[in-house]
Ligand SMILES: Nc1ncnc2c1ncn2[C@@H]1O[C@H](COP(=O)(O)OP(=O)(O)OP(=O)(O)O)[C@@H](O)[C@H]1O
């Protein structure tokens with residue numbers, strides 16, 4: 193991946209965060225999935241969330257995208273307190289999410305999936321109809337850009353491979369991602385070329401001023417595009433580090449459970 | 465790198481498919497094949513039975529139209545991922561309400577019909593609300609309503625009039641503008657012209673000599689066609705239709721994508737209730753009475769028609785046109801066997817065989833389309 197060197201990194205973040213998550217807690221019955229996590233995302237940055245399985249990464253971004261209501265804590269979106277009752281609210285505010293367990297419906301066609309919840313309409317005699325022609329065209333274009341050739345926009349998602357499905361989900365989120373784009377392990381099922389595509393897409397989207405939250409287990413992928421790195425462990429943050437303040441090895445150690453935390457404290461933001 | 469080749473506009477790994485095949489492989493293919501098979505069968509073995517005279521055609525068209533009306537509702541609801549087993553009881557209940565309001569209470573018929581529609585839509589919404597709120601399978605919730613509504617349908621006339629049938633709706637409905645919309649006939653002028661020029665049979669004696677035997681298209685059939693077209697356009701051509709598929713395909717994924725799944729499901733329960741009430745109103749206007757046992761087992765007949773038409777029982781997939789063809793097959797087979805003088809118990813045998821054949825064929829087609837394994 194030679195494109196890596198062309199990525200643009202690490203300018204000091206602009207003044208105001210797009211979204212601020214303050215001391216978010218989430219309990220599922222007796223399970224404390226999040227025990228007070230604070231993360232903010234600035235426009236034009238790629239904020240990587242790392243952590244072991246079960247650390248609470250998915251739960252955290254689900255509170256951001258309106259799937260879960262936090263048990264306690266505050267969400268500020270562009271400075272104003274927000275409470276998302278429903279994913280619709282978050283989407284309307286400009287937060288697009290690719291969930292780890294895909295939000296794709298296998299029985300439906302690619303273009304119906306692509307525009308699910310965001311259907312384009314065309315008025316005929318005053319009645320709004322689903323604009324299938326436009327939907328089909330955009331779907332084919334976006335998928336081609338991601339390096340996937342579909343048989344047709346009416347091909348069912350069930351006929352695609354796991355990685356191809358993930359690519360549809362990402363292409364969709366990028367297409368609709370107005371202000372914040374959340375990607376929960378988008379590269380876990382992807383091949384080399386699709387991964388490079390996704391990383392390049394993250395970079396492109398970031399340059400348009402969109403804030404990206406990128407969850408991954410792969411430190412190399414995180415280092416390739418990340419501006420800041422937050423490591424979660426058992427529902428708590430181990431801290432946020434800026435690009436350049438932390439090496440790949442240190443990040444790796446942190447993810448593995450934070451045993452090396454002591455030696456790293458200096459390089460962290462002090463938000464522990 | 466070598467991936468430039470695989471990026472070309474046509475992928476060598478995708479076998480080209482003929483346009484014909486593309487056009488053929490569709491959800492309603494099973495219904496189309498079944499309809500053709502059924503008509504060929506009856507044309508060969510029962511052509512002289514009277515089934516294809518104007519009166520015979522009207523007969524099976526009317527029966528099929530009845531099935532279609534409830535099949536459209538059941539189809540959209542099934543695609544949205546839910547069932548309504550209370551449709552049959554709702555038909556009995558709605559009819560009884562109209563009769564009680566108009567005959568027992570003496571309300572104008574239009575008011576009786578409108579109030580009944582309001583009650584039944586509210587009951588449909590209640591069904592949906594309970595399903596959404598409790599997360600119980602709609603199968604169980606609507607099964608409860610099957611009993612509750614049937615119970616009331618028997619209890620009300622028993623306590624009020626001490627009988628199980630309330631008649632006299634026809635007299636009450638005389639000249640009522642809304643009653644005509646359910647019990648009237650259209651194109652009567654056209655049909656008497658057809659009779660005059662000898663294209664359709666006319667009475668050869670009696671008081672109606674010279675008039676056509678079939679004197680118009682009953683509103684029941686008009687309702688069926690309008691609902692089928694409405695359902696088909698809603699499902700395939702609108703944003704809401706996409707939500708119906710999504711809600712039934714995977715409610716969680718749909719919700720995460722911003723589809724208002726609860727609203728879609730509740731509205732579909734209401735639409736099913738609407739269809740049941742249309743059925744009931746047409747029936748009451750035709751018979752001039754309401755009976756406690758009306759609509760018995762209709763929920764299953766609707767579901768059978770929908771499944772013959774290619775819908776997936778677990779939701780997320782199906783076709784209103786398919787369901788309409790399923791209803792047509794159902795109606796034609798039922799009445800065709802009657803015309804052909806076949807022992808009526810054999811109807812069930814036929815129905816079972818058709819259902820089995822249709823489901824096998826539909827499963828095969830669906831796998832081709834959706835790549836299910
Ligand atoms: N709906 C739920 N009900 C109960 N417990 C839950 C629920 N969702 C998550 N949890 C629990 O919360 C914890 C964090 O889960 P989460 O899915 O956020 O982990 P993750 O960091 O995304 O892990 P992975 O890397 O494997 O995706 C886990 O212990 C999980 O069992």
Ligand SMILES: [Mg+2]
Pocket residue numbers: 249250251292376
């Ligand atoms: Mg996760």
